[in-house]
Amino acid sequence: MGVGIEVTNLNAWYGANHTLQDINLNIPASHATALIGPSGCGKSTFVRCLNRMHETNPIARVTGSVRIGDLDIYAEAKPVEIRRRVGMVFQRPNPFPTMSIYDNVAAGLKLNGYKNRRSLDEIVENSLRNSALWDEVKDDLKKKSGASLSGGQQQRLCIARALAVDPEVLLMDEPASALDPVSTSKIEDLIFQLKAQYTIVIVTHNMQQAARVAEKTGFFLNGRMVEFDSTHKIFTNPSDKRTEDYITGRFG
Amino acid sequence: MPEIRAPQIPSQKLKTPAAQKPAVPAVPSAVEPSLVRRFLLARGNSAFADRGFHWLMVLCALSIFGIVALILWQLVLRSQLSWHAFGFRFFYQSFTNPETGKPMYWDPVNSLFSAVPFIYGTLLSSFLALLLAVPLAVGVAVFLTEMCPRALRGPLAFLTELLAAIPSVIYGLWGVFVLVPLLREHVNPGLIQWFGWTGLFNNDNPTGLGFLAAGVILAIMILPIVSSLTREVMTAVPHSQREAVLALGATRWEMIRMGVLRNARIGIVGAIILGLGRALGETMAVTMVIGNTPEIHRSLLSNGSSMAAVIANEFTEAVGDMHLSALIEIGLALFIVTIIVNAFAQLLVWAVTRGAPAQTH
Amino acid sequence: MSTNNFPLRSRLRALTDLAVTGLTILATVVVVTPLVAIFAYLVYKGASSLNLAFFTQIPKPVGVAGGGMANAIAGSAILLAVASAIGVPIGIGGGIFLAEFGRGTKLANAVRFTADVLNGVPSIVMGLAIYALIVVPQKHFSALSGGVALGIMMIPTVCRTTEEMLLMVPHAVREAALGLGVPNWRSVLSITVKTASPGIITGCMLAFARVAGETAPLLFTALGNDFWSSSLNQPIAALPLQIYVYAISPYDDWHRLAWAGALVLIVLIVLAVSLVRYVTSRGVLKGAS
Ligand SMILES: Nc1ncnc2c1ncn2[C@@H]1O[C@H](COP(=O)(O)OP(=O)(O)O)[C@@H](O)[C@H]1O
Ligand SMILES: [Mg+2]
Numbered sequence: 001m002g003v004g005i006e007v008t009n010l011n012a013w014y015g016a017n018h019t020l021q022d023i024n025l026n027i028p029a030s031h032a033t034a035l036i037g038p039s040g041c042g043k044s045t046f047v048r049c050l051n052r053m054h055e056t057n058p059i060a061r062v063t064g065s066v067r068i069g070d071l072d073i074y075a076e077a078k079p080v081e082i083r084r085r086v087g088m089v090f091q092r093p094n095p096f097p098t099m100s101i102y103d104n105v106a107a108g109l110k111l112n113g114y115k116n117r118r119s120l121d122e123i124v125e126n127s128l129r130n131s132a133l134w135d136e137v138k139d140d141l142k143k144k145s146g147a148s149l150s151g152g153q154q155q156r157l158c159i160a161r162a163l164a165v166d167p168e169v170l171l172m173d174e175p176a177s178a179l180d181p182v183s184t185s186k187i188e189d190l191i192f193q194l195k196a197q198y199t200i201v202i203v204t205h206n207m208q209q210a211a212r213v214a215e216k217t218g219f220f221l222n223g224r225m226v227e228f229d230s231t232h233k234i235f236t237n238p239s240d241k242r243t244e245d246y247i248t249g250r251f252g
Numbered sequence: 253m254p255e256i257r258a259p260q261i262p263s264q265k266l267k268t269p270a271a272q273k274p275a276v277p278a279v280p281s282a283v284e285p286s287l288v289r290r291f292l293l294a295r296g297n298s299a300f301a302d303r304g305f306h307w308l309m310v311l312c313a314l315s316i317f318g319i320v321a322l323i324l325w326q327l328v329l330r331s332q333l334s335w336h337a338f339g340f341r342f343f344y345q346s347f348t349n350p351e352t353g354k355p356m357y358w359d360p361v362n363s364l365f366s367a368v369p370f371i372y373g374t375l376l377s378s379f380l381a382l383l384l385a386v387p388l389a390v391g392v393a394v395f396l397t398e399m400c401p402r403a404l405r406g407p408l409a410f411l412t413e414l415l416a417a418i419p420s421v422i423y424g425l426w427g428v429f430v431l432v433p434l435l436r437e438h439v440n441p442g443l444i445q446w447f448g449w450t451g452l453f454n455n456d457n458p459t460g461l462g463f464l465a466a467g468v469i470l471a472i473m474i475l476p477i478v479s480s481l482t483r484e485v486m487t488a489v490p491h492s493q494r495e496a497v498l499a500l501g502a503t504r505w506e507m508i509r510m511g512v513l514r515n516a517r518i519g520i521v522g523a524i525i526l527g528l529g530r531a532l533g534e535t536m537a538v539t540m541v542i543g544n545t546p547e548i549h550r551s552l553l554s555n556g557s558s559m560a561a562v563i564a565n566e567f568t569e570a571v572g573d574m575h576l577s578a579l580i581e582i583g584l585a586l587f588i589v590t591i592i593v594n595a596f597a598q599l600l601v602w603a604v605t606r607g608a609p610a611q612t613h
Numbered sequence: 614m615s616t617n618n619f620p621l622r623s624r625l626r627a628l629t630d631l632a633v634t635g636l637t638i639l640a641t642v643v644v645v646t647p648l649v650a651i652f653a654y655l656v657y658k659g660a661s662s663l664n665l666a667f668f669t670q671i672p673k674p675v676g677v678a679g680g681g682m683a684n685a686i687a688g689s690a691i692l693l694a695v696a697s698a699i700g701v702p703i704g705i706g707g708g709i710f711l712a713e714f715g716r717g718t719k720l721a722n723a724v725r726f727t728a729d730v731l732n733g734v735p736s737i738v739m740g741l742a743i744y745a746l747i748v749v750p751q752k753h754f755s756a757l758s759g760g761v762a763l764g765i766m767m768i769p770t771v772c773r774t775t776e777e778m779l780l781m782v783p784h785a786v787r788e789a790a791l792g793l794g795v796p797n798w799r800s801v802l803s804i805t806v807k808t809a810s811p812g813i814i815t816g817c818m819l820a821f822a823r824v825a826g827e828t829a830p831l832l833f834t835a836l837g838n839d840f841w842s843s844s845l846n847q848p849i850a851a852l853p854l855q856i857y858v859y860a861i862s863p864y865d866d867w868h869r870l871a872w873a874g875a876l877v878l879i880v881l882i883v884l885a886v887s888l889v890r891y892v893t894s895r896g897v898l899k900g901a902s
Contacts, residue, residue, distance in 0.1 A: 051792070053788065053791065053792060056787075056788065056791055077297070078297035078298075078299055079297075079791075080297050080298055080794045080795070080796050081295075081297050081794065082794070083791065083792055083793065083794035084292045084295070084793070084794030085292075085794075087792070087793070088792040090785060090788060090789070090792070092785055094783070094785035094786060094788065094789040095789070096786060096789065096790070096804060096808070097786065097808055098807055098808050098810075107790070107793060107795075108793035108794065108795065109288065109291075111790065111793065111795040111799050111800070111803055111804075112292060112295055112793075112794065112795060112796075112799075113295065114288070114291055119287065123288060158789070161789075161793065162792075162793070164288075165288060165292060165793060165794065166286050166288040166289045166292075292794070297796075298796035298797075298798070298799075301796060301798055302796055302797045302798050304798075305797070305798030305801070306714055306797075306798075308706060309706050309707070309709045309710040309713070309714055310710055310714070310715075311706070312702075312703045312704075312705075312706025312707040312709070312710060312772075313706070313707040313710035313711065313715065313720070313721075313724045313772075314724075315703055315707065315768065316707060316724055316727050316728050316731060316768065316769065316772065317723075317724070317727060319731060319765055319768065320727060320730075320731060322742060322746065323734070323738065323739070323742040326741075326742045326745040326746050327738070327741060327742060327745070329745065330741075330745045330749070387640065388640045388643055388644055389644075390640075391636060391637040391639070391640025391641065392637070392640050392641050392644050394633075394637045395637035395638060395640065395641045396641075399634060399637060399638075400641075408641065408645070410890060411645060411648055412644075413886060413890070414648065414883060414886060415644075415648050417822055417823070417826075417882050417883070417885075417886050418651070418826070418879065418882070419825075419826020419827065419828070419853055419878060419879075419882070420826070420827075420828065420829070421826065421828040421853045421856050421857050421860070421875075422651075422655070422826065422856070422875045422878065422879060423651075424857070424860065425856060425860045425871060425872070425875050426651050426654065426655070428860055428861070429658075429860075429868070430650070430651075430654055472647050475644055479644070503626050503627060503629070503630040504630055504634070505629055505630040505633040505634070506626070506630075508633075526733065529733045530733065532735070533733075533734070533735025533736075533737065533738065534735070535735060535736065535737040535828075535829040536828045536829055536857060540857075540860065540861060560735055560737050560829070563737055563741065564737055564829055564832055567741075567744075567832065567833050568832060568833050568836070579741075580741055580745070583737065583738050583741040586735055586737075586738055587734060587735075587738045590733060590734055590735055590738075591730055591734065593733075594729070594730045594732075594733035594734075595726070595730050597733075598726060598729050598730060
């Protein structure tokens with residue numbers, strides 16, 4: 001089941017570039033939350049702070065606190081532990097090119113030392129079902145490589161891979177921006193189903209997408225969170241002038 | 253205002269992953285995590301393994317410094333005897349043969365050692381090699397990068413690669429049985445007849461071995477590396493440079509000369525020096541064709557020896573500690589010189605290729 | 614550029630251009646000729662001396678016809694196994710450091726530079742150092758010392774190609790693994806290195822092919838041996854060493870064996886280089902996005 005996320009006074013830097021400034025918000029459990037904003041405003045940086053992927057960049061630095069469930073992820077745990085609980089789907093599909101479909105989905109478990117083969121089969125099947133890919137790939141699970149799938153299928157494979165470790169939170173950084181419209185709508189349907197079980201944070205610069213899948217939406221601008229509210233409120237009656245300008249297309 | 257459309261809730265009922273696992277209660281709750289979750293939670297953070305792995309890799313990388321230090325240390329240690337006996341004079345002294353009164357450099361029986369004839373042989377054969385190889389190598393590189401039909405480029409590059417992969421001992425074999433007879437029968441007589449007056453080609457060595465044979469075989473051996481590095485620095489010259497020159501109405505040669513060679517010249521010098529580094533230390537082929545005589549002659553057709561050759565030739569049969577020590581000191585000198593030459597060459601090549609823009613063609 | 618209008622001058626320029634083109638073609642021909650000559654002669658001499666005995670018998674004493682280099686082939690295999698056991702893991706480890714941990718650091722630059730310089734150190738010097746380090750304390754020549762000398766020579770090449778191949782692995786693949794909570798060491802070994810493995814194997818084979826033909830570092834480490842030996846503590850025969858000894862001997866029979874040995878050696882090396890070229894031309898990271 002999903003857990004809530006509580007972000008307090010989060011600041012992030014790339015070198016001297018102060019990328020995120022004093023972010024505070026509460027992301028509700030088992031719902032989808034969208035983050036919108038013009039490109040370069042810090043959305044990716046923000047979600048990467050939620051599973052400490054930010055730290056893979058040597059010049060990056062973070063202050064503030066992030067609580068996932070009842071765990072302060074910066075004070076009370078190591079990055080690997082966080083990342084096992086907080087799955088991530090990236091902008092470009094990134095299946096492991098040398099692995100079969102099956103191994104791609106099982107990777108998170110196998111590489112963490114999970115050895116139970118029987119239950120692995122089951123988990124792979126469930127994850128692929130949950131990512132709506134099972135019917136398309138069930139016949140060549142171990143024959144085809146992950147890289148041989150189409151772009152949309154690859155992205156769903158990446159979602160299945162993230163689901164296989166049974167995370168509590170799923171971060172998605174523009175998961176559909178590299179995909180065609182049909183694949184995009186499949187991913188959106190998927191998010192819609194998954195949010196019953198997982199807390200989903202989805203970055204998008206497609207406002208319709210945010211409106212379709214998310215209950216809550218946050219608007220980022222220049223490294224600050226300008227407004228965070230119910231999606232309906234943001235899109236129909238935003239309280240901040242800048243939010244209104246952005247969603248009506250007056251800039252960005 | 254974007255239209256807000258109510259999302260379609262798919263009719264198909266979702267099964268939770270946990271619901272299908274027999275080991276876990278049918279209705280999962282937040283307090284009772286799934287099998288997978290429990291496994292991962294118990295998994296630990298691998299901080300220790302990660303740190304260990306990191307340091308292991310650092311250790312592997314540091315081993316490169318370790319090797320250089322080790323070589324230096326051992327060579328210095330084992331050459332102490334000769335160093336204390338001769339000091340720096342080892343590299344310039346000469347002795348006099350009591351019977352003939354002629355200068356003499358290397359007499360293991362009487363423990364008289366001087367590196368002079370070997371330094372001379374190494375420098376002379378390497379210089380000859382560069383003289384022969386550099387124009388050819390640059391020519392080949394120009395041909396391959398600027399003029400060669402695309403279809404020929406692959407096979408020719410492959411041939412150069414092969415040439416670079418042939419072991420030294422096989423060049424030596426070929427040198428002994430093909431090159432040396434060829435020089436002896438057909439080339440040397442001509443050189444003696446036409447250029448004997450220069451003093452560089454004396455008719456006093458009927459074997460065909462000697463500095464010239466060593467120089468030719470070295471030239472063949474360093475050609476691939478010089479030409480492929482030259483090619484690399486030439487392709488690193490940005491296209492805008494060529495176009496700028498062509499736009500002035502230059503011919504192809506002028507474009508190559510002004511647009512390419514001028515911009516790549518530091519890198520080409522680097523490639524040549526790298527070739528020199530190889531030639532200085534090349535052992536087997538030279539040993540097999542240079543004649544292995546510790547003497548200094550002006551004539552290129554005379555027998556001689558080189559630093560690497562004398563080590564290869566005498567080390568296992570050295571007659572005493574001083575002899576061994578002297579050979580090791582020659583090895584030490586060779587090591588230091590090649591390190592300096594290679595480091596210098598590397599810096600030059602890097603200076604050109606590192607700032608190069610990504611190749612888009 | 615009013616001079617451009619003078620027909621004489623422009624004809625001169627065109628002529629120069631033509632002459633230079635001709636010269637570069639000539640240079641290429643001059644360079645290709647010895648290679649073809651070496652190969653043709655090698656195949657001609659080698660093939661006519663090669664027979665089954667070459668692969669099954671050990672050297673016969675001087676004056677006795679026949680004999681082969683079976684022990685030298687086996688000896689080379691043993692030496693190369695020892696060399697690979699040392700050179701491949703350390704070289705790959707160094708490459709992993711350069712590509713995964715040290716990127717952009719001063720230490721990495723220094724290591725890279727030193728590796729390139731070490732690559733140019735004459736192999737005979739390597740032999741001297743190993744002689745001093747292993748043979749002198751042990752008081753006898755040995756297969757072990759020969760293998761160590763060759764192994765150390767493999768390290769810089771393996772290290773640098775591994776680095777280059779790892780750098781070709783897309784960053785997204787690393788992120789995918791780390792994003793799953795896979796420990797870094799596991800991600801590096803099971804994902805990054807595995808993805809780059811065709812290229813890394815290629816690099817190892819190149820290093821292997823290079824030391825397979827090395828003679829100088831074996832002269833006073835492995836020493837050579839006219840008989841069978843599989844002990845790491847004894848002097849051992851090696852193909853290139855045997856070729857050298859036979860080539861400088863005064864006996865025709867031995868010369869023939871030297872040519873046959875050279876042919877075998879070169880065939881092995883050409884096979885390795887061609888395979889490497891085939892693998893790299895197919896795209897080192899086939900399937901990687
Ligand atoms: N790896 C990086 N190194 C340095 N600066 C970065 C890096 N990634 C992003 N940035 C900077 O951080 C800011 C926010 O980037 P990002 O979070 O990617 O924005 P978004 O995802 O909203 O487009 C940008 O100004 C960008 O220049
Ligand atoms: Mg982004």
